[in-house]
Amino acid sequence: MIEIRNVSKWYGKFQVLTDCSSKVEKGEVVVVCGPSGSGKSTLIKCVNGLEPFLEGEILVNGTQVGDPKTDLPKLRSSVGMVFQHFELFPHMTVIENLTVGQVKVLGRTKEEARRKGADLLDRVGLKEFAGKHPGQLSGGQQQRVAIGRALAMDPICMLFDEPTSALDPEMIGEVLSVMQDLAREGMTMMVVTHEMGFARNVAHRVIFMDNGRIVEDTTKQEFFGTPRSERAQLFLSRILRH
Amino acid sequence: MAGGIVFGTLLAMGRLANLGPFSRVATAYVNLMRSIPLVMVILWFFLVIPLITGRPVGAERSALITFTAFEAAYYSEIMRAGIQSVSRGQVMAGQALGMTYWQSMGLVILPQAFRNMLPILLTQTIILFQDTSLVYAIGAKDLLKAAEIAGKNHNRPMEMYVFAAVIYFILCFTLSTMVKSLQRKIAIVR
Numbered sequence: 001m002i003e004i005r006n007v008s009k010w011y012g013k014f015q016v017l018t019d020c021s022s023k024v025e026k027g028e029v030v031v032v033c034g035p036s037g038s039g040k041s042t043l044i045k046c047v048n049g050l051e052p053f054l055e056g057e058i059l060v061n062g063t064q065v066g067d068p069k070t071d072l073p074k075l076r077s078s079v080g081m082v083f084q085h086f087e088l089f090p091h092m093t094v095i096e097n098l099t100v101g102q103v104k105v106l107g108r109t110k111e112e113a114r115r116k117g118a119d120l121l122d123r124v125g126l127k128e129f130a131g132k133h134p135g136q137l138s139g140g141q142q143q144r145v146a147i148g149r150a151l152a153m154d155p156i157c158m159l160f161d162e163p164t165s166a167l168d169p170e171m172i173g174e175v176l177s178v179m180q181d182l183a184r185e186g187m188t189m190m191v192v193t194h195e196m197g198f199a200r201n202v203a204h205r206v207i208f209m210d211n212g213r214i215v216e217d218t219t220k221q222e223f224f225g226t227p228r229s230e231r232a233q234l235f236l237s238r239i240l241r242h
Numbered sequence: 243m244a245g246g247i248v249f250g251t252l253l254a255m256g257r258l259a260n261l262g263p264f265s266r267v268a269t270a271y272v273n274l275m276r277s278i279p280l281v282m283v284i285l286w287f288f289l290v291i292p293l294i295t296g297r298p299v300g301a302e303r304s305a306l307i308t309f310t311a312f313e314a315a316y317y318s319e320i321m322r323a324g325i326q327s328v329s330r331g332q333v334m335a336g337q338a339l340g341m342t343y344w345q346s347m348g349l350v351i352l353p354q355a356f357r358n359m360l361p362i363l364l365t366q367t368i369i370l371f372q373d374t375s376l377v378y379a380i381g382a383k384d385l386l387k388a389a390e391i392a393g394k395n396h397n398r399p400m401e402m403y404v405f406a407a408v409i410y411f412i413l414c415f416t417l418s419t420m421v422k423s424l425q426r427k428i429a430i431v432r
């Protein structure tokens with residue numbers, strides 16, 4: 001589904017990504033973790049072409065992301081993305097957030113989009129909030145709407161960039177549970193997160209990044225059993241102590 | 243005024259879009275317009291265009307065009323700040339949904355930029371409206387000129403000037419009230 005081959009990227013002289021390769025199969029849930037500044041966000045944004053990369057190639061469902069001939073907007077419309085800071089459109093109501101992409105990008109009718117939007121709101125447990133503005137919702141509720149907005153496009157896979165790290169602790173659970181349901185239904189997911197509980201519960205594989213490199217790329221069992229790199233071990237011990 | 247906002251927004255986008263020569267032309271245009279007094283622009287335009295085209299332009303039409311061109315420069319600076327006030331994350335969110343550049347501009351960025359900048363746009367518009375009295379210089383008919391003519395006709399110049407001032411006040415006041423209620427209606431709920 002997602003294939004990353006030898007990707008390198010620079011910000012000026014600073015190399016953010018060094019020779020990153022990995023693969024996410026259809027229906028697989030892959031957790032990406034690593035210390036701050038290790039390039040996790042950058043890597044995940046390369047997957048749907050939000051960040052350009054200089055070397056290597058990324059294939060999403062067989063389409064070359066880096067190819068200038070690729071219709072990036074079309075590709076992105078089939079890849080859902082959820083951001084750390086939600087990024088709901090503050091000038092629209094919740095239901096408008098869920099329909100705007102369906103109508104303007106996918107060309108669905110307004111009624112069709114509304115029906116789908118309402119269904120998804122119901123699914124993330126926020127049916128009554130359709131007419132509210134994002135600013136009137138709590139962080140956890142906003143993030144659930146953001147997941148609904150991405151799902152409204154019927155994506156073939158979903159990317160999450162630290163979806164719970166801007167949330168108060170008591171709201172993390174509600175977002176994770178929506179994500180867990182999604183994972184159990186067989187959605188292909190690439191998730192940047194430090195929530196090791198989530199990784200243990202639903203991930204198939206774990207990628208550990210450090211200094212722009214993919215240091216470990218193993219099954220969940222191996223990763224939590226015996227991480228091979230010292231950095232990963234140190235990172236895990238720090239995270240799990242909290 | 244509407245023309246000024248549209249043209250100004252295009253200029254602002256042009257300056258921000260990194261379109262090479264176009265951005266430079268837009269920047270040069272904005273800087274030029276902003277460093278020349280409005281009266282001079284009005285006068286020059288009125289005097290120079292007939293020289294180039296060989297045909298006189300009506301004073302009113304000339305005034306209208308000059309105003310649009312001049313105000314666009316100011317509105318463009320306001321809209322530029324407005325566009326930059328919308329976070330990079332919002333742009334990415336629009337793109338991530340599959341929006342094209344123009345769709346994310348029209349659906350995500352400009353609506354927020356416009357809302358954020360509404361108070362400043364209003365101030366500028368009121369200044370613009372009061373500045374219409376400057377077209378006096380080329381003899382085009384604006385409110386002030388009309389008042390003067392009416393004053394002469396009825397032999398009551400003082401009263402007519404006062405009347406004109408009252409009209410200016412009422413119009414500006416109404417405008418600002420209208421914008422305030424508009425602002426409440428479309429405000430971004432935070």
Ligand SMILES: Nc1ncnc2c1ncn2[C@@H]1O[C@H](COP(=O)(O)OP(=O)(O)OP(=O)(O)O)[C@@H](O)[C@H]1O
Pocket residue numbers: 011016034035036037038039040041042043
């Ligand atoms: N636009 C940019 N220009 C220059 N450097 C950047 C830019 N964006 C990110 N960086 C740098 O690239 C590195 C990787 O950033 P990235 O956001 O991918 O890290 P991350 O692993 O997601 O970290 P975090 O856990 O803090 O989100 C960081 O050192 C960061 O300072």
Ligand SMILES: [Mg+2]
Pocket residue numbers: 040041042161162
């Ligand atoms: Mg990050």
